[in-house]
Amino acid sequence: MNATARTAVVVGVDGSDRALAAVRWAAAEADERDTPVRLVAAVAPRIYQPIGVPALGAEYQLQALTRVAEQDLQAAAEVAQQTAPELVVTTEVRSGEAPVVLCDESPTAQLVVVGFRGRGGFAGLLLGSVAVAVAAQAAAPVVVVRGEGAPREAAAPIVVGVDDSPHGEAALGFAFDEAARKRVPLVAVRAWGDPVHEPYLVSFVDWNAVETGERRLLDECLAVRTAEYPEVPVEQVLLRDTPAAALVARSRGAGLVVVGSRGRGRVRGPLLGSVSQAVLPHTEAPVAVVRPEAGDQPAQEP
Numbered sequence: 333m334n335a336t337a338r339t340a341v342v343v344g345v346d347g348s349d350r351a352l353a354a355v356r357w358a359a360a361e362a363d364e365r366d367t368p369v370r371l372v373a374a375v376a377p378r379i380y381q382p383i384g385v386p387a388l389g390a391e392y393q394l395q396a397l398t399r400v401a402e403q404d405l406q407a408a409a410e411v412a413q414q415t416a417p418e419l420v421v422t423t424e425v426r427s428g429e430a431p432v433v434l435c436d437e438s439p440t441a442q443l444v445v446v447g448f449r450g451r452g453g454f455a456g457l458l459l460g461s462v463a464v465a466v467a468a469q470a471a472a473p474v475v476v477v478r479g480e481g482a483p484r485e486a487a488a489p490i491v492v493g494v495d496d497s498p499h500g501e502a503a504l505g506f507a508f509d510e511a512a513r514k515r516v517p518l519v520a521v522r523a524w525g526d527p528v529h530e531p532y533l534v535s536f537v538d539w540n541a542v543e544t545g546e547r548r549l550l551d552e553c554l555a556v557r558t559a560e561y562p563e564v565p566v567e568q569v570l571l572r573d574t575p576a577a578a579l580v581a582r583s584r585g586a587g588l589v590v591v592g593s594r595g596r597g598r599v600r601g602p603l604l605g606s607v608s609q610a611v612l613p614h615t616e617a618p619v620a621v622v623r624p625e626a627g628d629q630p631a632q633e634p
Contacts, residue, residue, distance in 0.1 A: 338472065340370040340422070342441040344434050344462065347373075347404035350447030353481030355408045356415050357618060358445040361475075363416035364514075367442060371408050371423045373401035374433040394427070401425045431465035438470035443620075448478045448612070467608065467621035468593055473506055474621045475588075476612055484617065488587030489517040489567075491617070493579050493607065494553050499592030501553075502624040507590040508557045508564060510620075516587060517565040522550040523578035524571075539572075546570060576610035583615040593623045 341362040362369040375397040405423040412421045426433045467474040492507035511518040571578045
């Protein structure tokens with residue numbers, strides 16, 4: 333059991349509109365959890381010297397970036413207080429690359445919240461590198477917020493992708509806990525694609541038997557959690573589809589989509605799994621990415 337107290341909802345701030353959307357969502361969530369929100373901005377000087385412009389030096393650049401970050405944090409704090417006037421809000425500028433800083437914050441965070449994409453990058457094409465890196469490595473569940481960050485309907489369900497990997501088990505535990513705390517239904521989605529790669533073998537597959545096996549796996553994965561959380565209404569969804577497509581379809585109207593950071597694919601090490609990467613750019617709800625290492629979360633100390 334991890335004995336580290338989880339004392340705040342941590343939000344990455346970079347001055348972008350998407351970061352402010354993340355702040356708005358995180359403030360509402362922190363208020364509901366009765367926990368502070370901690371706004372963090374990371375500054376990492378990069379020496380870029382345009383032709384014809386005098387060299388300013390790393391120290392001057394760091395000071396300038398820090399001043400901008402402090403302004404960004406002030407604006408973010410105002411958004412947080414507007415969202416939840418009674419919320420305790422703290423801010424800090426930290427030196428370092430954003431993914432490293434946020435992962436460093438994660439052991440004492442109940443959640444780490446980031447915008448879908450911040451400043452820079454290729455808008456509309458790639459998922460923000462900060463969101464991917466933090467979701468893959470943080471020691472707390474990471475919520476990636478898309479859109480304006482406005483709270484969903486109070487009764488909006490929690491949607492979770494189900495598989496029998498340790499990452500899937502961690503996601504399922506987090507999803508049940510969220511559904512119980514929010515008193516909303518849970519939608520457990522088990523999607524399976526065609527396991528046959530050779531076209532000439534398709535006609536020999538007993539698809540009814542495959543579906544029966546998948547149904548059994550779904551039941552087994554849910555059995556312990558439904559016994560632990562009898563008050564949570566559970567809708568089981570079994571689909572012959574790709575997991576990412578199934579979760580994106582079910583995200584419409586969901587309050588939160590929960591996925592493991594990796595499933596049973598080939599991805600290993602500090603990388604985000606293919607399902608998580610496919611879901612994040614397309615879902616219509618915030619996405620919580622949960623790692624097994626983030627599973628033991630002691631309650632906040634009084």
